[in-house]
Amino acid sequence: MSIVLHAAPTPSAPGLLLRPWRVGDAGALLAxxxxxxxxxxxxxxxxxPSDARAFLRRSRQGWAADRRFSFAVLEPTPAGERLVAHVLLKEVTPGRPYAEVGYWTAATARGRGVAPRAVDAVSDWAxxxxxxxxxxxxxxxxxxDNPASCRVAEKSGYVFQEVLPARPPFPRDGHRHVRHLA
Structure with a gap:
Protein backbone atom coordinates (compact mmCIF):
# COMPACT_ATOMS: atom_id res chain seq x y z
CA MET A 1 0.00 0.00 0.00
CA SER A 2 1.68 3.14 -1.16
CA ILE A 3 -0.91 5.69 -0.04
CA VAL A 4 0.68 8.52 1.89
CA LEU A 5 -1.17 11.63 3.04
CA HIS A 6 0.28 14.82 4.46
CA ALA A 7 -1.07 17.41 6.86
CA ALA A 8 0.67 20.76 6.60
CA PRO A 9 2.69 22.15 9.48
CA THR A 10 1.35 24.94 11.64
CA PRO A 11 3.34 27.74 13.29
CA SER A 12 3.56 25.59 16.44
CA ALA A 13 3.62 22.02 15.08
CA PRO A 14 5.46 20.10 12.37
CA GLY A 15 3.78 18.55 9.35
CA LEU A 16 2.29 15.09 9.64
CA LEU A 17 2.69 11.96 7.54
CA LEU A 18 -0.27 9.56 7.35
CA ARG A 19 0.24 6.09 5.94
CA PRO A 20 -1.07 2.55 6.34
CA TRP A 21 0.21 0.76 9.43
CA ARG A 22 3.29 -1.45 9.02
CA VAL A 23 4.51 -4.51 10.92
CA GLY A 24 7.36 -2.40 12.30
CA ASP A 25 4.84 -0.13 14.05
CA ALA A 26 3.95 -2.76 16.68
CA GLY A 27 6.25 -1.34 19.37
CA ALA A 28 4.99 2.22 18.95
CA LEU A 29 1.41 0.96 18.95
CA LEU A 30 1.97 -0.92 22.23
CA ALA A 31 3.58 2.15 23.77
CA PRO A 49 2.60 -8.07 21.25
CA SER A 50 -0.09 -10.51 20.11
CA ASP A 51 -2.73 -7.76 20.38
CA ALA A 52 -0.49 -5.45 18.34
CA ARG A 53 -0.06 -8.10 15.64
CA ALA A 54 -3.85 -8.60 15.54
CA PHE A 55 -4.42 -4.82 15.22
CA LEU A 56 -1.93 -4.64 12.36
CA ARG A 57 -3.43 -7.73 10.69
CA ARG A 58 -6.94 -6.20 10.86
CA SER A 59 -5.52 -3.01 9.37
CA ARG A 60 -4.01 -4.87 6.41
CA GLN A 61 -7.22 -6.87 5.92
CA GLY A 62 -9.32 -3.69 5.90
CA TRP A 63 -7.15 -2.13 3.21
CA ALA A 64 -7.23 -5.36 1.18
CA ALA A 65 -11.05 -5.45 1.37
CA ASP A 66 -11.20 -1.77 0.31
CA ARG A 67 -13.67 -1.05 3.15
CA ARG A 68 -11.64 -0.03 6.22
CA PHE A 69 -8.64 2.28 5.99
CA SER A 70 -6.43 2.63 9.04
CA PHE A 71 -3.70 5.28 9.04
CA ALA A 72 -0.71 5.61 11.35
CA VAL A 73 -0.07 9.32 11.89
CA LEU A 74 3.59 10.25 12.28
CA GLU A 75 5.51 13.44 12.90
CA PRO A 76 9.18 14.00 12.11
CA THR A 77 11.77 13.94 14.88
CA PRO A 78 15.56 14.34 14.75
CA ALA A 79 15.81 10.53 14.98
CA GLY A 80 13.20 9.79 12.27
CA GLU A 81 9.45 9.66 12.92
CA ARG A 82 7.24 9.30 15.97
CA LEU A 83 3.73 7.83 16.13
CA VAL A 84 1.33 10.56 17.30
CA ALA A 85 -2.13 9.35 16.28
CA HIS A 86 -4.32 6.92 14.40
CA VAL A 87 -7.17 7.80 12.02
CA LEU A 88 -9.59 5.24 10.66
CA LEU A 89 -12.10 5.46 7.82
CA LYS A 90 -14.57 2.60 8.20
CA GLU A 91 -17.77 1.21 6.78
CA VAL A 92 -16.94 2.26 3.23
CA THR A 93 -19.33 0.44 0.92
CA PRO A 94 -19.91 1.22 -2.77
CA GLY A 95 -23.24 3.00 -3.23
CA ARG A 96 -23.58 3.79 0.47
CA PRO A 97 -23.71 7.57 0.97
CA TYR A 98 -21.90 7.65 4.33
CA ALA A 99 -18.94 6.22 6.22
CA GLU A 100 -17.45 6.79 9.65
CA VAL A 101 -14.20 8.37 10.77
CA GLY A 102 -12.58 7.48 14.08
CA TYR A 103 -9.29 8.42 15.65
CA TRP A 104 -7.11 8.49 18.73
CA THR A 105 -4.20 10.68 19.68
CA ALA A 106 -1.10 9.57 21.58
CA ALA A 107 -0.59 11.24 24.95
CA THR A 108 2.51 13.13 23.78
CA ALA A 109 0.59 14.73 20.91
CA ARG A 110 -2.57 15.97 22.61
CA GLY A 111 -3.33 19.68 22.56
CA ARG A 112 -1.11 20.40 19.55
CA GLY A 113 -3.66 20.21 16.75
CA VAL A 114 -2.55 16.76 15.59
CA ALA A 115 -5.99 15.10 15.62
CA PRO A 116 -7.88 17.83 13.72
CA ARG A 117 -5.21 18.02 11.01
CA ALA A 118 -5.04 14.22 10.65
CA VAL A 119 -8.84 13.80 10.60
CA ASP A 120 -9.10 16.61 8.04
CA ALA A 121 -6.49 14.96 5.80
CA VAL A 122 -8.23 11.58 5.88
CA SER A 123 -11.64 13.20 5.34
CA ASP A 124 -10.40 15.06 2.25
CA TRP A 125 -8.82 11.83 0.95
CA ALA A 126 -12.03 9.86 1.58
CA ASP A 145 -18.50 12.92 28.13
CA ASN A 146 -15.57 13.39 25.72
CA PRO A 147 -15.45 17.16 25.06
CA ALA A 148 -12.01 16.88 23.44
CA SER A 149 -13.56 14.86 20.63
CA CYS A 150 -16.20 17.57 20.15
CA ARG A 151 -13.39 20.09 19.64
CA VAL A 152 -11.58 17.80 17.19
CA ALA A 153 -14.80 17.28 15.22
CA GLU A 154 -15.51 21.01 15.02
CA LYS A 155 -11.93 21.89 14.05
CA SER A 156 -12.08 19.21 11.31
CA GLY A 157 -15.24 20.63 9.75
CA TYR A 158 -17.67 18.16 11.33
CA VAL A 159 -20.89 19.82 12.45
CA PHE A 160 -22.76 18.55 15.52
CA GLN A 161 -25.89 16.77 14.32
CA GLU A 162 -27.50 14.95 17.25
CA VAL A 163 -27.25 13.16 20.56
CA LEU A 164 -27.33 9.38 20.19
CA PRO A 165 -28.72 7.20 23.00
CA ALA A 166 -26.32 4.84 24.77
CA ARG A 167 -26.20 1.32 23.37
CA PRO A 168 -23.70 -1.51 23.81
CA PRO A 169 -20.77 -1.37 23.73
CA PHE A 170 -21.09 2.37 24.55
CA PRO A 171 -22.20 2.95 28.15
CA ARG A 172 -23.13 6.62 27.67
CA ASP A 173 -25.03 8.75 25.20
CA GLY A 174 -22.97 10.02 22.29
CA HIS A 175 -22.67 12.77 19.73
CA ARG A 176 -22.88 12.43 15.98
CA HIS A 177 -20.91 15.04 14.03
CA VAL A 178 -21.22 15.15 10.24
CA ARG A 179 -19.10 16.50 7.40
CA HIS A 180 -20.61 16.65 3.91
CA LEU A 181 -18.89 16.49 0.56
CA ALA A 182 -18.25 20.11 -0.44
Whole structure:
Protein backbone atom coordinates (compact mmCIF):
# COMPACT_ATOMS: atom_id res chain seq x y z
CA MET A 1 0.00 0.00 0.00
CA SER A 2 1.68 3.14 -1.16
CA ILE A 3 -0.91 5.69 -0.04
CA VAL A 4 0.68 8.52 1.89
CA LEU A 5 -1.17 11.63 3.04
CA HIS A 6 0.28 14.82 4.46
CA ALA A 7 -1.07 17.41 6.86
CA ALA A 8 0.67 20.76 6.60
CA PRO A 9 2.69 22.15 9.48
CA THR A 10 1.35 24.94 11.64
CA PRO A 11 3.34 27.74 13.29
CA SER A 12 3.56 25.59 16.44
CA ALA A 13 3.62 22.02 15.08
CA PRO A 14 5.46 20.10 12.37
CA GLY A 15 3.78 18.55 9.35
CA LEU A 16 2.29 15.09 9.64
CA LEU A 17 2.69 11.96 7.54
CA LEU A 18 -0.27 9.56 7.35
CA ARG A 19 0.24 6.09 5.94
CA PRO A 20 -1.07 2.55 6.34
CA TRP A 21 0.21 0.76 9.43
CA ARG A 22 3.29 -1.45 9.02
CA VAL A 23 4.51 -4.51 10.92
CA GLY A 24 7.36 -2.40 12.30
CA ASP A 25 4.84 -0.13 14.05
CA ALA A 26 3.95 -2.76 16.68
CA GLY A 27 6.25 -1.34 19.37
CA ALA A 28 4.99 2.22 18.95
CA LEU A 29 1.41 0.96 18.95
CA LEU A 30 1.97 -0.92 22.23
CA ALA A 31 3.58 2.15 23.77
CA UNK A 32 0.67 4.41 22.74
CA UNK A 33 -1.84 2.05 24.36
CA UNK A 34 -0.09 2.32 27.74
CA UNK A 35 -1.84 5.70 28.11
CA UNK A 36 -4.80 5.43 30.54
CA UNK A 37 -6.72 8.20 28.74
CA UNK A 38 -6.52 6.34 25.42
CA UNK A 39 -7.46 3.09 27.14
CA UNK A 40 -10.52 4.76 28.65
CA UNK A 41 -11.99 5.46 25.19
CA UNK A 42 -11.00 2.34 23.28
CA UNK A 43 -13.06 -0.79 22.80
CA UNK A 44 -10.12 -3.03 21.90
CA UNK A 45 -7.00 -2.22 23.91
CA UNK A 46 -3.60 -3.30 22.65
CA UNK A 47 -1.93 -4.87 25.70
CA UNK A 48 0.43 -7.47 24.30
CA PRO A 49 2.60 -8.07 21.25
CA SER A 50 -0.09 -10.51 20.11
CA ASP A 51 -2.73 -7.76 20.38
CA ALA A 52 -0.49 -5.45 18.34
CA ARG A 53 -0.06 -8.10 15.64
CA ALA A 54 -3.85 -8.60 15.54
CA PHE A 55 -4.42 -4.82 15.22
CA LEU A 56 -1.93 -4.64 12.36
CA ARG A 57 -3.43 -7.73 10.69
CA ARG A 58 -6.94 -6.20 10.86
CA SER A 59 -5.52 -3.01 9.37
CA ARG A 60 -4.01 -4.87 6.41
CA GLN A 61 -7.22 -6.87 5.92
CA GLY A 62 -9.32 -3.69 5.90
CA TRP A 63 -7.15 -2.13 3.21
CA ALA A 64 -7.23 -5.36 1.18
CA ALA A 65 -11.05 -5.45 1.37
CA ASP A 66 -11.20 -1.77 0.31
CA ARG A 67 -13.67 -1.05 3.15
CA ARG A 68 -11.64 -0.03 6.22
CA PHE A 69 -8.64 2.28 5.99
CA SER A 70 -6.43 2.63 9.04
CA PHE A 71 -3.70 5.28 9.04
CA ALA A 72 -0.71 5.61 11.35
CA VAL A 73 -0.07 9.32 11.89
CA LEU A 74 3.59 10.25 12.28
CA GLU A 75 5.51 13.44 12.90
CA PRO A 76 9.18 14.00 12.11
CA THR A 77 11.77 13.94 14.88
CA PRO A 78 15.56 14.34 14.75
CA ALA A 79 15.81 10.53 14.98
CA GLY A 80 13.20 9.79 12.27
CA GLU A 81 9.45 9.66 12.92
CA ARG A 82 7.24 9.30 15.97
CA LEU A 83 3.73 7.83 16.13
CA VAL A 84 1.33 10.56 17.30
CA ALA A 85 -2.13 9.35 16.28
CA HIS A 86 -4.32 6.92 14.40
CA VAL A 87 -7.17 7.80 12.02
CA LEU A 88 -9.59 5.24 10.66
CA LEU A 89 -12.10 5.46 7.82
CA LYS A 90 -14.57 2.60 8.20
CA GLU A 91 -17.77 1.21 6.78
CA VAL A 92 -16.94 2.26 3.23
CA THR A 93 -19.33 0.44 0.92
CA PRO A 94 -19.91 1.22 -2.77
CA GLY A 95 -23.24 3.00 -3.23
CA ARG A 96 -23.58 3.79 0.47
CA PRO A 97 -23.71 7.57 0.97
CA TYR A 98 -21.90 7.65 4.33
CA ALA A 99 -18.94 6.22 6.22
CA GLU A 100 -17.45 6.79 9.65
CA VAL A 101 -14.20 8.37 10.77
CA GLY A 102 -12.58 7.48 14.08
CA TYR A 103 -9.29 8.42 15.65
CA TRP A 104 -7.11 8.49 18.73
CA THR A 105 -4.20 10.68 19.68
CA ALA A 106 -1.10 9.57 21.58
CA ALA A 107 -0.59 11.24 24.95
CA THR A 108 2.51 13.13 23.78
CA ALA A 109 0.59 14.73 20.91
CA ARG A 110 -2.57 15.97 22.61
CA GLY A 111 -3.33 19.68 22.56
CA ARG A 112 -1.11 20.40 19.55
CA GLY A 113 -3.66 20.21 16.75
CA VAL A 114 -2.55 16.76 15.59
CA ALA A 115 -5.99 15.10 15.62
CA PRO A 116 -7.88 17.83 13.72
CA ARG A 117 -5.21 18.02 11.01
CA ALA A 118 -5.04 14.22 10.65
CA VAL A 119 -8.84 13.80 10.60
CA ASP A 120 -9.10 16.61 8.04
CA ALA A 121 -6.49 14.96 5.80
CA VAL A 122 -8.23 11.58 5.88
CA SER A 123 -11.64 13.20 5.34
CA ASP A 124 -10.40 15.06 2.25
CA TRP A 125 -8.82 11.83 0.95
CA ALA A 126 -12.03 9.86 1.58
CA UNK A 127 -14.17 12.27 -0.42
CA UNK A 128 -11.61 12.44 -3.23
CA UNK A 129 -11.35 8.67 -3.45
CA UNK A 130 -14.95 7.54 -2.82
CA UNK A 131 -17.30 10.36 -3.91
CA UNK A 132 -17.65 8.83 -7.37
CA UNK A 133 -18.91 5.65 -5.66
CA UNK A 134 -21.57 7.60 -3.79
CA UNK A 135 -19.84 8.79 -0.61
CA UNK A 136 -21.36 12.14 0.33
CA UNK A 137 -21.18 12.24 4.14
CA UNK A 138 -18.70 11.30 6.86
CA UNK A 139 -19.69 10.82 10.48
CA UNK A 140 -17.57 11.18 13.60
CA UNK A 141 -19.12 9.61 16.73
CA UNK A 142 -18.01 9.97 20.33
CA UNK A 143 -19.35 9.61 23.86
CA UNK A 144 -21.03 12.69 25.29
CA ASP A 145 -18.50 12.92 28.13
CA ASN A 146 -15.57 13.39 25.72
CA PRO A 147 -15.45 17.16 25.06
CA ALA A 148 -12.01 16.88 23.44
CA SER A 149 -13.56 14.86 20.63
CA CYS A 150 -16.20 17.57 20.15
CA ARG A 151 -13.39 20.09 19.64
CA VAL A 152 -11.58 17.80 17.19
CA ALA A 153 -14.80 17.28 15.22
CA GLU A 154 -15.51 21.01 15.02
CA LYS A 155 -11.93 21.89 14.05
CA SER A 156 -12.08 19.21 11.31
CA GLY A 157 -15.24 20.63 9.75
CA TYR A 158 -17.67 18.16 11.33
CA VAL A 159 -20.89 19.82 12.45
CA PHE A 160 -22.76 18.55 15.52
CA GLN A 161 -25.89 16.77 14.32
CA GLU A 162 -27.50 14.95 17.25
CA VAL A 163 -27.25 13.16 20.56
CA LEU A 164 -27.33 9.38 20.19
CA PRO A 165 -28.72 7.20 23.00
CA ALA A 166 -26.32 4.84 24.77
CA ARG A 167 -26.20 1.32 23.37
CA PRO A 168 -23.70 -1.51 23.81
CA PRO A 169 -20.77 -1.37 23.73
CA PHE A 170 -21.09 2.37 24.55
CA PRO A 171 -22.20 2.95 28.15
CA ARG A 172 -23.13 6.62 27.67
CA ASP A 173 -25.03 8.75 25.20
CA GLY A 174 -22.97 10.02 22.29
CA HIS A 175 -22.67 12.77 19.73
CA ARG A 176 -22.88 12.43 15.98
CA HIS A 177 -20.91 15.04 14.03
CA VAL A 178 -21.22 15.15 10.24
CA ARG A 179 -19.10 16.50 7.40
CA HIS A 180 -20.61 16.65 3.91
CA LEU A 181 -18.89 16.49 0.56
CA ALA A 182 -18.25 20.11 -0.44
Missing amino acids: AYQDPVLRNWTQQPVDT FARFAAGGLARLELLHQI
